[in-house]
Amino acid sequence: MSDTGGGHRASAEAIEAAFHELYADRVRVEIVDLWTEQAVYPWNQAVPLYQWMGKNPAVWKMGFEQFSGRVRRVFRSYVGTLRGPSCNSIHGKTHPRSGG
Numbered sequence: 001m002s003d004t005g006g007g008h009r010a011s012a013e014a015i016e017a018a019f020h021e022l023y024a025d026r027v028r029v030e031i032v033d034l035w036t037e038q039a040v041y042p043w044n045q046a047v048p049l050y051q052w053m054g055k056n057p058a059v060w061k062m063g064f065e066q067f068s069g070r071v072r073r074v075f076r077s078y079v080g081t082l083r084g085p086s087c088n089s090i091h092g093k094t095h096p097r098s099g100g
Helices: 008-026 043-054 057-066 070-082 085-094
Strands: none
Touching: 043 057
16 A cells, blocks of 8 residues: 555555455454555655655656656566565565465
8 A cells, every 4th residue: 555645545444444344353454555664765755756746747747658668667677676675574474375
């Protein structure tokens, strides 16, 4: 989840409520903003940058155009390698197959 102001938290909370309704205490749901709380610099600045870009349409347009197509594919392939070790730690603790 990313707390950008675009409804991500509300969506995550709705999914959490649905899981609790369907599975009661058989599941544990923890909502985490991985970008802000766990990613390394500069990725942990993604939320404020995203919010700033949303208030500046010309910058948003430029960013959108720059990160479409091939540039986006290259960028996405590097994001996984640049996240913080704690992102891996959270995944290891919470992934169903990890036993965490």
